[in-house]
Every structure is written in C-alpha cells, then in structure tokens.
Amino acid sequence: MMMNYPLTLQHAFKRATRIFPHKEIVTQTDGEPHRYTYADWGRRSMQLANALQKAGVEQSDRIATFAWNTYRHFELYFAVPCMGAVLHTLNIRLFAEQLVYIVNNAEDKIIFVDGDLVPVLERLADQFSSVKLYVIMGEAPHATGKLQPSVDYEEFIGDQPATYEWPELDENAAAAMCYTSGTTGNPKGVLYSHRSIYLHSIGSCFADGPALAERDVVYPLVPMFHANAWGFPHASAFVGAKLVLPGRFMDPLRVAKTMEQERVTFAAGVPTIWIGLLNLLDKEQFDFSALRIIISGGSAVPQALIEGLHHKGVTIVQAWGMTETSPLASVARLRASQEDLSLEEQFAIRARQGTMVPGVEFRVMDMETGQEVPWDNQTFGELQVRGPWIARAYYHDAESDAKFANGWLRTGDVAVVDKEGTIQLVDRTKDLVKSGGEWISSVEIEGLIMGHPKVLEACVVGIPHPKWSERPLACVVAKPAFIGQVTKEEIIEFLRPKVAKWWLPDDVIFVEAIPKTSVGKFDKKVLRNSYKTHNLAQG
Structure with missing residues (x-):
C-alpha cells in the first residue's frame, strides 16, 4: 500500500523555496528589471x-487578479491556493460586459489590480456585486480613487509575518479558475483542482512534451x-527553473533583447508574437544561442513560421490545448522514426498538432454518424478528450x-x-467553410498563404454565397x-498548386x-460580420 499523499500546490511551493532558494525570478519594468x-x-x-x-479570506473564496505577468502576480499564484482559496485570473482584454459578468458569476471577494490597469476597473466597479476590497499593485498614476476600499499591495503585506502554516488541503479542492473567452454566449468558468495542476x-x-527542467x-x-x-x-516552481516575466513589455524588440540578455532557454506564446519576432530577425541579429525551444499554441502555428524560425536557428514546437484542458494536451514532436526524413x-509533421501527451486520451468522432473516424488523415471529425x-x-x-458527453470533453x-495517431486540427466547427456540401479548412489555407514571402498574416473566413452556401474569403496583411x-x-x-x-x-x-x-487569436467573428455582405463574385 502506498502513502495517501495529497497532490497540492503546497508541494511545489515548499520544493521551490527549500531546494532552489537562490534561483532567480526576473520581471521586466520600465527601467532595470526587478x-x-x-x-x-x-x-x-x-x-x-x-x-x-x-x-477575512476563507477557504474556497475567489480572489481575482487583473494583472500582467509579474512577480507580484506569481506570489498570488501560490499564496492564494496554498491557503485554500481560489485564484481567479481575469482577462485584462475582455469587453466590459463580459468582465462584469465574470466577476459577478465567480463572486470574487478581492481583486488585485496592477496600477496601470486601475482605470479599466474604475469604469466598472459600481457593477461588481461581491468585491469587498481592491489591492493595487504598483503605482497607479491615472487612478481617480473610485476603487474603494483599496490598499497598496506593499502596504497590504508589509507588516505581516514571513511564515505561514499552510492548512491541510484536499487535493480535489479548487486551486484556480479561468473563464473561456466566450466566443458564443457568456464566458464559461473552469475550475482547476490542486490535483489537476500538480499532474499537469x-x-x-x-x-x-515541453520537457521543462531546472536548468531552463x-x-x-x-x-x-x-x-x-x-x-x-x-x-x-515545481522544477526550480529561473523565471523571466515580461510585465507589459511584449513588442518584438523588447522580447528579442530580453531573450538575449537573460539567456532564455524556453519561451511560450501565441503565433502572432513569433510572427513579429521573425519579421524583426529579418532585419536585426540577436544572440539566441541559449534558446532550446519555443512552445506555441492558442491558434495554429503556420508551417511558414516553423520554417522561417528554423532558418534563423530557432526551434518552435506546436502544442495544442484549451482552457478546459489546463491547457496542455498534445505536442508536435518528431518521433525517432521521423528524424531521417x-x-x-x-516541417509538415511539425505543423500538425501532434501526439497527445501521456495522461490525455483522445478520439475523433464523425459529426453526423457519431462514430470514430478512421485514421486515414482525411476524414474530418470532432476531437474529444479526457x-x-x-x-x-x-x-x-x-x-x-x-x-461534456459521456465523460469526454467535446472540444x-x-x-x-494519421496512421501514427497524430492529430491535425483543420478548423473549429464554427470556422469550417461549407461550400456546396463539402468542408474547406480555413486554417490550412491561412497557413499556406502565410508561406508567401510577402505576407505577414492571413485569416480566412466563410462568406455567404447564393449558390454554394459559403465560399472562402482571405484577409491578408x-x-x-x-x-x-x-x-x-x-x-x-x-x-493554386497547393490545394484543390x-x-x-x-x-x-x-x-x-x-x-x-x-x-x-484571429477574431474571425469580427471579419465574418464585417464582410458578410461582401460580393465575392464582383470581388
């Protein structure tokens, strides 16, 4: 019989502080990094x-953050769940009505907000029904004082003891929560347990997979x-890696300089960030000799981006997941048998979403028959995971x-x-273009267009058509x-030579x-709405 050892974030916290106390956490600022x-x-x-x-925070209370990637936010990442409360990270770019809905739906008790983001919340504070306190992190030069009651973060923690006896927690207790981006209807809340974050x-x-290690x-x-x-x-924190946090500074030049100066080995971000970086690397040179991998996801990584960065000596690896999957589900790593190709x-293999990581099961189901599709790399179906x-x-x-159907998440x-059991996403169900009863993958066309040497970005949407129901329209930057x-x-x-x-x-x-x-991600609903009356034939 094995010990009944609870899988909680307290383990990661204790491990990081006891075994790796001298490892650095760096945050970019207006001046010298913190x-x-x-x-x-x-x-x-x-x-x-x-x-x-x-x-007055009690176990299970929701404590919200409205913040950039900083050391204070990282303190909240562990202090809140390790004491038994639930960390609720609020998306700083949401529409006002969605933000109000989320705060009230989660019943957030306290909101921690970065100083430069205070004006955003000030416009909405009178609509928040559950918030009892605002804690302001850093200078708030444009604040009007409307967030009340409020306290400065450093003042809030300054006179408190630097030791805390963490309570014993159930590993299935909620540790964190995020809301989906709400592309249809209201955003949906996803609760992550201590156990799920530990295993993830x-x-x-x-x-x-990402292969994160102490040396990173x-x-x-x-x-x-x-x-x-x-x-x-x-x-x-689990492995004791040095952590570099960008704050609000994520333009390509600042990213490149940070990667060079901090000797970054492992970076992660959506493809649009790396498209901007590649464009910069066409003009300037940086020392990325320490960099071993970029993990990218959130939307499909164009093959042209994988190729372009490869020729700059940079390895970008596509991963797939979603808010509901914590999010890591699959990673597009080459297998041993593919290294001689x-x-x-x-490049074509690396442009797929790849192999499900151990711990995640998948199936791809025909959207009309409800049966699992053959592994022929041709038959479309909805990806489901558990x-x-x-x-x-x-x-x-x-x-x-x-x-959530019969124990599976319908993604x-x-x-x-394909016959190797690796997946390729061809689209979201709502973004497929159905033309004359046949499906067209907008994602595949986008990836191909972004392979054109004069193209920075491309987005393809389906536009109503009197004869074919829908036809693809390409919007190109x-x-x-x-x-x-x-x-x-x-x-x-x-x-023309690349598609039917x-x-x-x-x-x-x-x-x-x-x-x-x-x-x-590309906001296709905005483009569909903008061009829904576009005359394709005339165009």
Whole structure:
C-alpha cells in the first residue's frame, strides 16, 4: 500500500523555496528589471497569505487578479491556493460586459489590480456585486480613487509575518479558475483542482512534451490570465527553473533583447508574437544561442513560421490545448522514426498538432454518424478528450451537458488523424467553410498563404454565397516592406498548386491588421460580420 499523499500546490511551493532558494525570478519594468529569488518570493508569498487571512479570506473564496505577468502576480499564484482559496485570473482584454459578468458569476471577494490597469476597473466597479476590497499593485498614476476600499499591495503585506502554516488541503479542492473567452454566449468558468495542476505540471516536464527542467530559463509571454500561462509558472516552481516575466513589455524588440540578455532557454506564446519576432530577425541579429525551444499554441502555428524560425536557428514546437484542458494536451514532436526524413517532410509533421501527451486520451468522432473516424488523415471529425487535467463541467453552468458527453470533453475542434495517431486540427466547427456540401479548412489555407514571402498574416473566413452556401474569403496583411506590392492574383497563383481548385478563395482583401481576440487569436467573428455582405463574385 502506498502513502495517501495529497497532490497540492503546497508541494511545489515548499520544493521551490527549500531546494532552489537562490534561483532567480526576473520581471521586466520600465527601467532595470526587478530581480529576486525563490527564497524572497516564498517569504513575500507567506506575508501575502497572512494578509489575506487578516482580511477575512476563507477557504474556497475567489480572489481575482487583473494583472500582467509579474512577480507580484506569481506570489498570488501560490499564496492564494496554498491557503485554500481560489485564484481567479481575469482577462485584462475582455469587453466590459463580459468582465462584469465574470466577476459577478465567480463572486470574487478581492481583486488585485496592477496600477496601470486601475482605470479599466474604475469604469466598472459600481457593477461588481461581491468585491469587498481592491489591492493595487504598483503605482497607479491615472487612478481617480473610485476603487474603494483599496490598499497598496506593499502596504497590504508589509507588516505581516514571513511564515505561514499552510492548512491541510484536499487535493480535489479548487486551486484556480479561468473563464473561456466566450466566443458564443457568456464566458464559461473552469475550475482547476490542486490535483489537476500538480499532474499537469508533471506533464509539462515529460521529455516528449515541453520537457521543462531546472536548468531552463523560462519566459512565458502567454498571459498569466490565459489558462494559467499554459501552466508554465506552476511547472517552473515545481522544477526550480529561473523565471523571466515580461510585465507589459511584449513588442518584438523588447522580447528579442530580453531573450538575449537573460539567456532564455524556453519561451511560450501565441503565433502572432513569433510572427513579429521573425519579421524583426529579418532585419536585426540577436544572440539566441541559449534558446532550446519555443512552445506555441492558442491558434495554429503556420508551417511558414516553423520554417522561417528554423532558418534563423530557432526551434518552435506546436502544442495544442484549451482552457478546459489546463491547457496542455498534445505536442508536435518528431518521433525517432521521423528524424531521417527530409527537412520538408519534417516541417509538415511539425505543423500538425501532434501526439497527445501521456495522461490525455483522445478520439475523433464523425459529426453526423457519431462514430470514430478512421485514421486515414482525411476524414474530418470532432476531437474529444479526457484525462486527469481535463474539465468535466463548467462552473455554475446548467448547459455543461452539451459540451461534456459521456465523460469526454467535446472540444469543438475539427481534426484528422494519421496512421501514427497524430492529430491535425483543420478548423473549429464554427470556422469550417461549407461550400456546396463539402468542408474547406480555413486554417490550412491561412497557413499556406502565410508561406508567401510577402505576407505577414492571413485569416480566412466563410462568406455567404447564393449558390454554394459559403465560399472562402482571405484577409491578408502584407509585410511592411511589401505593402501595396502584392496582389490578389499573386496570392491565388501561389495557392493554386497547393490545394484543390474549389478550395481557392473567391476573393483576397488586403487589410492593415487582422482583428485579434483577448488572447491573441484571429477574431474571425469580427471579419465574418464585417464582410458578410461582401460580393465575392464582383470581388
């Protein structure tokens, strides 16, 4: 018989502070970076826990953050759940009505807010029904004082003891919560248990996955409000990795300089960040010799981006997941049998979403028959997953049954599976273009267009068509050096040998920028709405 050892975040906290007390946590600022150690972080986190207890926080209370990726946010990441409360990270880019809904639905008791973000909450504070206190982190130069009662973070924790006796917790108790981006209807709350975060952190250390290790210098550009920064802050504490936090400074030049100066080995962020970095690397050189891997997800990583960074000596690895999967589910690593393939074949494999990591089961189900599709790399179906860090229901949501069927999470992603059991997402169910009764993958066309040497970004949406029901429209952003120098005909001819004729977009529109969602994905609903009356035939 084995010990009944609770899998809680307290283990990661104690391990980081006892075994790796001298490892650094770095946060980018307007001036010199803020630096301290895991030992400093541990003391301040326990001061924070004492302050929360003094403020009346009890187990299961929701404590919200409205913040960038910083050392204070990282203190909250562990102090709140380790004392038994629930850390609720609020998306700082949400629409006002969604933010109000989320705060009230979660019944947040305290909100910790970065000083420069205070004005955003001030406009909404009178609509929050449950918030009893605002804790302001750093200077708030544009605040009007409307957030009341409020206290400065350093004042809040300053006179508290630097030791805290963590209570014994049930590993199945909630530790954190995030809300989905709410592309249809209200956002949905996902509760992560201590156990799920613990196991997910271990999953992030698998050699065939992200392979996070103590020797890494981890740079999560994915926001800490986006599915817990994909779990990498938690996993960094587990293994004792140096952590570099970007604050609000995520433009390509600042990213490149930080990666060079801090000798970053491991970075994570959505493809749009790395598209910007690649564009910068075409003009300037940086020393990325320490960098071993970039993990990218949130939306499909274009093969052209994988190829472009490879030729700059940078390895980007595609991973797939969602808020409901904590989020790590699959990683596109080459298998041993594929390492002797041509570079072109390897790029095509790496552009897939890859192999499910140990702990996650999957199946791809025909959307009409309800049967599992053959592994022929052609038959479309909905990807469904289950596992110990996969959500089984939404928080306070009566409509969960439609999303969680017979113990499986219905992802809403459409995929094909090859004979090796690796997956490729062809689209979201709502983003597939159905033309004349046949499916067209908008994601695949986008990836191909972004392989054009004059193209920075491309987004494809289905537009109503009187004969075919829908036809694809491509919205394209040219690289700065080629604005006005690339044509619709050039894009179509570039695509022609690569896709079936009926997959070719009926029109190509050149735009200044692609609208993005709050987590950096292409916002297709905005484009669909903007161009729903666009005359494809005339175009």
